Amino acid sequence: MKAVYSLVLLFSLVASTALSAQTTGNPEEPSNTFTLPGVADDNPLMQDGEFVPPLNDIVENKALRERRVLAYEHLREADIMWKRRIWRIIDVKEKINLPFINPQRPLISILLEAAQSGDLRVFDPIGGDNFSMVMDQKTLTNMAGGVDSVRVVNPETYEEEIVLEERIFDPTSVLRYRIQEMWFFDKESSTMKVRILGIAPMIQETTENAGRTIERPMFWVYYPEARQLLANESAFAYGNDAANRSWEDVFEYRFFNSYITKASNVLDQRIDRPERSGREQLIESERIKQEIFNYEQDLWSY
Structure with a gap:
């Protein structure tokens, strides 16, 4: 009888333990409710009181954000x-250059945001294109936006009033970029090389006097x-989002199309002068390009 009583007591303890586990839940087993640490149960997109958007991709792209550029190789004078400055x-508007005006994040927006936050110095074109005058913050702010005073007529009193209107910079107004670069022949490696020195977004404006x-150029970088x-x-x-x-790849590997508008010369003259037609400018641009190519080829003997 004692053995039977002990067996019944053992079964009772096992049944009560299983029932308790089903009622309270085993802490070691995963819960059926999907929760994230620090995320409120009532709103899964809120974390510590702030909105946390979901990942709009299949993986988080960290490689680009963590990339570090390699320093240029050392050159001896x-x-x-x-060498020649170009x-x-x-x-x-050319097809290969369309990434410059990508609606999601055009290049001009990247440069302006970095300049306004102090992460990038920009140079005033008033000082020329030799990076001699840093643009002050007030000029940069007015260029990227600001407030304008506009005279309007009050429809009730028919009197002129000054109204403040917010001016928002339009990235699509930048249709061209000016590039300053240096082509040089390195006799240590016996190769022709090029290094970009500056980038200037070009903006069009209408003069008040001549109309x-x-x-x-807006500024030089x-x-x-x-x-x-x-x-x-x-x-x-194109064709591969992965x-x-x-943008450093675009400039270093020359994923863009361009034409020459000026080469260093004794009179400091530009190719795109008003007295030259568009066809003459393109012919002169191709002539300078071919001249650079021929210089390297003429140094080799076969």
Whole structure:
């Protein structure tokens, strides 16, 4: 009888333990309710009182944000046996240059945001294109937006009043970029090389006196200082969203089309002068391009 009583007591303890586990839940087993640490149960998109958007991709892209640029190789002055300064124009309306005006994040927005936050120095074009005058914050703020005073007529009193209107910069107004670069022949490696020195977004404006449209650079960016910033910003790559192409890749690997508008000369004259037709400007641009190519080829003997 004692054995039977002990067996019944053992079964009772096992049954009560199983019932308790089903009632309270085993802490070691995963719960059927999906929760995240620090996320409120009533709103899964709120974390610590702040909105947390969901991941709009299949994986989190960290490679581009964590990329570090490689420093340029050291050059000796004695090894530079030839060099020439070239200015180019990138027309964003060409198909290969369309990433410059990507509606989601165009290049001009990247440069302006970095300049306004103090992460990038920009240079005033008043000082020329030799990066000699840093643009002050007030000029930069007025260029990227601000408030305008506009005179309007009050429809009730028919009197003129001054109204403040917010001015928002339109990224689509930048249709061309000016590039300053240096082509040089390195006799240590016996190769022709090129390094970009500066980038200037071009903006069109109408003069008040003559009433004609002119184009001028908004500011100059010293490209070697902007390389790390551009290396962490994504540029659209045709046909492959996983390419992880950065803006530094676009400039270093020359994923753009351009034409020459000026080459260093004794009179400091530009190719795109008003007295020259468009056809003459393109012919002169191709002539300078071919001249650079021929210089390297003429140094080799077969």
